[in-house]
Amino acid sequence: MTKASRSMAIEVEGLSFTYGQRNVLEDIHLHIPEGSFLGLMGPNGSGKSTLIKCILGLLSPTTGTIKLFGKPIQRFNDWSQVGFVSQKANSFNSGFPATVFEVVSMGLYGKVGLLRFLTKKHKQKVLESIQQVGMQDYVHQNIGELSGGQQQRVFIARALVSEPKLLILDEPTVGVDAKSVQNFYTMLQRLNVERGMTLILVTHDIGAMTEYITDVACLNKCLHFHGNKLEFESQHDSMMTSLYGHDVRVITHNHDHHDHDHDHDHDGSGH
């Protein structure tokens, strides 16, 4: 199946964004097909979060257009299709007196709509979502009493409860221990493969996740690269130099199984 025939989750055309005098993003063209798992990488201050905020409708681009599931973002109103787990989830007010159940319920508020209440069925959904991220033993625990990794899982559950077709995660593993990070990526991969959910994972360290993703986009004000993982790995050295201004090695974890990709020469025909 060629990319052109797949329907697009996100289409960004000629997007630029300016903060005052400073250009944060310049002429970005980015098409993300449904069902892909994209790693969006770039150094700090490369405009990753700004791009995500534009896609989420939190910021309006200075120029350019964005389409979500084929609809221009100004007319897109089915936001329950879009899940978002922010970087800030790690630094929320941890004294907030809310339980895991209450936090995950919030994920349904937009879908349920104004002036309506959660029904039994909704509550069942909340419980299922909590189970999905393996937090069923903590349903009535205070969110502030959990570890960073557990909190992050709760926020994923909140994003999943409205059954989105697109899930965007902005540096979700900052402050989470290495083992939880691996479980976390495995869980995302399962959502991608089994449910066909489109995933975008924003990170400044792509090494930790190369084995889970299907596509890579490199951003530093402009889009330096966008393609599948194998293309990326074959050109990775020059890419890193153009992105970071010096040579950076991508450290791939778990060398002991299947993934020796960048040791070999790939033509990318496998995907």
Added chain:
Amino acid sequence: MIQIFFQFDFLRYSLYTGMLIGLLAPLLGVFLVVRRLALISDALSHITLSGIAFSLLLGRHYSYFAGLNPMYMGMAFSVGGAIFIERLRNVYRYYKELAIPIILSAGIGIGVVFISLANGFNNDLFHYLFGSVAAIRQSDFHMIVSITLFVLVMMLLFYKEWFFLSFDEDQAVISGIPKKTLHFLFIIMVALVISASMRIVGILLVSSLMTLPVASAMRWAKSFKQTFLYAILFSEISVIVGLFSAFHLDIAPGGTIVMLNVIILLISLLLKRKGI
């Protein structure tokens, strides 16, 4: 000693009014505290003071205003202050708390000028500052009933939206919750409840009823909903016991209510040693 409250109309009104305030203040207070905006109630109560002083001043010069309940003018100032705070919070986006001292000092400043113009302190003003058991009129009571109904209906309708906005504003906005409208509606409710509460607890102490019971409740509650239940429970205890003892000991109810709240808070701190 309790029956006397039901023998005199004015005492009955102050008891009922107190109980309604005891419900409303912590209900809004929970949201204010978790949004770290507890001090907004202080700012709004001080701006209410300038409204009251203005009304008393006008009352000296124009007979029309002498008959008008100063609470209305206090309410108008308070709502105006609330709108101004929301504006300032948008102007100083990175210094959102700056709006609070601005409105607070403006409120006191204007209030003091009006008080001086009206030739200083009188007994009426003392009641507004520290509360009074005997000051409740039937019109005050009716006003409180309508405010209570309004706030309760709004809470029922928008509880989940305010909860989401307080916990995680960005996410709430992404999911399509109208942030500005709801924040605006909320602060108007706070302004109304504050100006309505001042008869009982007094302007200088009204904010305590919004924050102290919530501070105690957070030690006990295991969920957001429980925080409301405990906060309302503590606040009702303090209001009811406070009003009775204030009447019998002939002291200002505002101070008694606050002291009871402080005692409840100290007990909560002692019994529940969890870090927040």
